[in-house]
Amino acid sequence: MLSCKDVTRLLSESMDTSLPIGRRIGVRLHLLMCGFCARYERQLNLIRGAARHLAAVEEMPVDPSGGNLSEEAKERIRKSLRNNP
């Protein structure tokens, strides 16, 4: 029998590689009986979703609250571009 500790490790691993069929079945059976591990799986998926959402958000228009290159940095970079023709 897989323990909760094993299952949390395998749930993470299954996000990076495909588990052997026996392992997969073991995990699914455990999740049917264990509310905590089922919840853990949902939360891992939410975390993955949040990370992907963050990556997609950078396509959005400029954030006026300061998530941008500072004026000093811009000037420094402009200068370095001018000095390297």
Place this chain on the structure above:
Amino acid sequence: MEKPERADPSDWVDRYGDYLFRYAMLRLRDRSATEDLVQETFLAALESRRSFSGESSETTWLIGILKHKIADHFRRQAREVSLPDGDPRDPPEDDRFDATGRWSNGPTEWGGNPADLFRRKEFFDQFTKCLSGLSRKHANAFTLREIEGADTGEICKILNVTETNLWVILHRARMLLRRCLETRWFDKSAERGS
């Protein structure tokens, strides 16, 4: 065939600077290192400008260069932290399981739905803070895998670890991130009832 538009390098900073900055900042979470990478990207672009085929957009081309710079940055950091003492932020063993491997302190119910959650800027502020609280090794592995979307083989090469090793690192990173979000966000939002 129409060639994609190409800006003069003197306009690059105004046109692409903020975008490249946000892209790299999300992955590095370090303003001065990020500014350096953006500058390096523009300089490398200036040098390879003549070989730019113009088949992709200028933005895609610049992001491609930046991605390499980011990978180099992580590669350098991986070499730095492989000191014998490791990173002082390396977490202790997880204490949420009892001796038989059963939860002694199970995850709490988070409630709400992701669509609403993902509209909250404050949530992502906490998310980023939690990510920054991980050791470099864990944070960089998670960032490459889940934000950059790199495949595990590629990440192993950048971080110079075996695949089995990477699975352990990612498992740790997710577990710690989950716990941090629970403490810093979900348990608190249950208290304030939102």
